[in-house]
Structures are given as structure tokens and as C-alpha cells.
Amino acid sequence: MxxxxxxxxxxxxxxxxxxxxxxxxxxxxxxxxxxxxxxxxxxxxxxxxxxxxxxYVGSWLPEPLLTAPDVSEDVELAESMSxxxxxxxxxxxxxxxxxxxxxxxxxxxxxxxxxxxxxxxxxxxxxxxxxxxxxxxxRPRQVVPASLTRAVLDSLRKAIETGDLQGLLDVLAPDVVMVADGGGIKQAALRPVTGADKVARMFAGGIGKVNSVLTAGPAMVNGHPALVLRLDGRLDGVLAVRVEDALITGLYYVRNPEKLTRVEDPTPLSLR
Structure with missing residues (x-):
């Protein structure tokens, strides 16, 4: 709500x-x-x-919640909080x-x-x-299996960690839209970024500081596969995606630290 x-x-x-x-x-x-x-x-x-x-400074995204893997088995619950x-x-x-x-x-x-x-x-x-x-x-036109989303995210993770521009382009839809939420606390695009080339170059160029190591680990966020990004081992943000036809059409990147308090420990959820 x-x-x-x-x-x-x-x-x-x-x-x-x-x-x-x-x-x-x-x-x-x-x-x-x-x-x-x-x-x-x-x-x-x-x-x-x-x-x-x-x-609010820049784009606003809902607060991401780290959820248990079994949440995805309740399709209604998972879809309602994506x-x-x-x-x-x-x-x-x-x-x-x-x-x-x-x-x-x-x-x-x-x-x-x-x-x-x-x-x-x-x-x-x-x-x-x-x-x-x-x-x-x-709303999304397709119900995408979690296994497909995880596979797409794994390709995205490898491309992000290596700065592989072509690898990024391979998983992004031509009209992909990235929305970033830094809340004026962390650096983030103030407006949505549209287009595979622009989004890929932002990631390939590095979203962290120079000489820092950026890693992306798989997680279940809001009942769906996502990535938790860490900079030199410290939590930097959460990256959720929207997948259609095996390509990423939407990227939702939450960096505002005030919204990242629920991504270290799973939040138990149920409609019952």
C-alpha cells in the first residue's frame, strides 16, 4: 500500500x-x-x-525488501510486491x-x-x-519465470563486474529504461535514462569510485530475483529488473541509504 x-x-x-x-x-x-x-x-x-x-531529489523508487526464496512460490504475493x-x-x-x-x-x-x-x-x-x-x-505483459530472470541477471552481473559493454548490450532491450534513486544522498541520475547504449555506458564506465571494486550478488528482493551491489564490500545499492522476451526492459536502482535498511536480513511476508 x-x-x-x-x-x-x-x-x-x-x-x-x-x-x-x-x-x-x-x-x-x-x-x-x-x-x-x-x-x-x-x-x-x-x-x-x-x-x-x-x-524529493531525483526519481523516487519503493523501498526494496530482502525476502525469503519461498516468497516467489506464492505467485500472487510475489507479483503484488514486485x-x-x-x-x-x-x-x-x-x-x-x-x-x-x-x-x-x-x-x-x-x-x-x-x-x-x-x-x-x-x-x-x-x-x-x-x-x-x-x-x-x-503492468508487465508477461509472467516471467524466476529461473529466466536469474539467468538474465547472472549475465548482467558478469557484465557489470567486468565492465563488459557488449555483454551489457546483449541483455538490455533497445528501449530499456533505468530509474535510479539516490534521494539526494547518493549520486544517481535525476531522471530516467532511456536506451540500451546510454544505460550500458553508465554501467560499463563504472558506477563506483575510481580504484574501487564493484561486486553484484544475487538476492531475492520484493519476491523476485535481483542484485545487491557492494562497493569495496560495503552495501551500495539494490538493482531490480523487469524482464520481457529474455531482455531487460526496466532497471530500478535504489542507492538511497535510507531505503536500504531491509536488504541485509529477510523480511517474512504472507498474505495469510
Whole structure:
């Protein structure tokens, strides 16, 4: 819902503080009541995040989470938190995003969502329809097996570590787009970089400091294969990809150290 583990934990805490003050004898449906509290807190936090983004330096990417390998086995969960889909959700209005996540990811009923948002079920159905159309038009066209993504990433890793320009070009789609997030703290392209040649030359020229050693290790991030980049052994960033037709069409490079606090230890996740 929020694209930030820290904000999600704050919402969880705020929800708990309200929940413990509730007279449970007056609550007929505890789950629905919790959904309502959490959704409204998340919407409030989304508006705060929107104001933060307006002052953010450069491109903004969701916070990467190191996840256990078995997360990828839950296709619905893995797809719902992929970097590519998270970026699509960023283009939705807060209410659209809330309705989409509750309906499409958690299968909450329209009536329950309507109660949580203080809207009519008919209005919620219309919001869900618009949000689904918007997301479907922009989400990845293919479900790519994790094994294929890992193979593509392995070729990318070797090319990055050796500065092999041709090796990079071999795995990048001609119209690949790279989005980098340094948050004004770490150096990163302020705008998306488009085109295989431009992206390849950025990596081949070295994204680290002169005389430094850049390594890229495989990891599961947001339920999908990714690379964790280290400069002289120190964490430098996380590189997630979007793969179509065995080529990389999207690169998402998070360098902002404030967003890298969840890539050393796996975060347990479940829709259940």
C-alpha cells in the first residue's frame, strides 16, 4: 500500500494503539473493523508520503525488501510486491490504490471496502474498475519465470563486474529504461535514462569510485530475483529488473541509504 516498510510499521503501530482502546464487545466484526482502521491510517500516511515526494531529489523508487526464496512460490504475493507493479501503483490516486490493493491482493469484498472508506459499494466498484484498467494497461505483459530472470541477471552481473559493454548490450532491450534513486544522498541520475547504449555506458564506465571494486550478488528482493551491489564490500545499492522476451526492459536502482535498511536480513511476508 505504501511502498515503505518504515511507514507500514508506523501505520501498524497507529492501528494497534487505536485497537487496544476499543471495547471489543461493541465490535460485531473484528476483521472488518481492523481493515477500516488500517485503511484509513494508510490513506493518511499516503498523503504524507505524497508531500515528501514533492520535495524529493531525483526519481523516487519503493523501498526494496530482502525476502525469503519461498516468497516467489506464492505467485500472487510475489507479483503484488514486485518493483514494476509497485511503480504502477504509484501512479494511482490514494483511494484508487487502497481499493486496488484491498480488492486485488487481499480479496476484500466491495461492501467491506465501502465501509472502510465511507463510500457506497457502487462507488467502490467504479473506483476498482478504473484502477484495474489503469494497472492492467501498465503492468508487465508477461509472467516471467524466476529461473529466466536469474539467468538474465547472472549475465548482467558478469557484465557489470567486468565492465563488459557488449555483454551489457546483449541483455538490455533497445528501449530499456533505468530509474535510479539516490534521494539526494547518493549520486544517481535525476531522471530516467532511456536506451540500451546510454544505460550500458553508465554501467560499463563504472558506477563506483575510481580504484574501487564493484561486486553484484544475487538476492531475492520484493519476491523476485535481483542484485545487491557492494562497493569495496560495503552495501551500495539494490538493482531490480523487469524482464520481457529474455531482455531487460526496466532497471530500478535504489542507492538511497535510507531505503536500504531491509536488504541485509529477510523480511517474512504472507498474505495469510
Amino acid at each position: 505504501l511502498g515503505s516498510a518504515a511507514d507500514a510499521e508506523d501505520v501498524l503501530q497507529e492501528t494497534w494503539l487505536r485497537w487496544v482502546k476499543v471495547d471489543l464487545e461493541q465490535v460485531s466484526d473484528m476483521r472488518a473493523y481492523l481493515v477500516r482502521i488500517t485503511t484509513r491510517q494508510a490513506l493518511n500516511r499516503l498523503r504524507t508520503i505524497k508531500r515528501r515526494k514533492e520535495a 518493483m514494476a507493479l509497485m511503480l504502477v501503483l504509484e501512479t494511482l490516486a490514494p483511494t484508487e490504490r487502497a481499493v486496488f490493493v484491498l480488492r486485488e491482493v487481499f480479496d476484500v469484498s466491495y461492501d467491506e471496502i465501502a465501509t472502510a472508506l465511507g463510500r457506497s459499494p457502487a462507488a467502490v466498484r467504479q473506483i476498482a474498475y478504473r484502477a484495474r484498467q489503469h494497472v492492467d494497461a501498465r
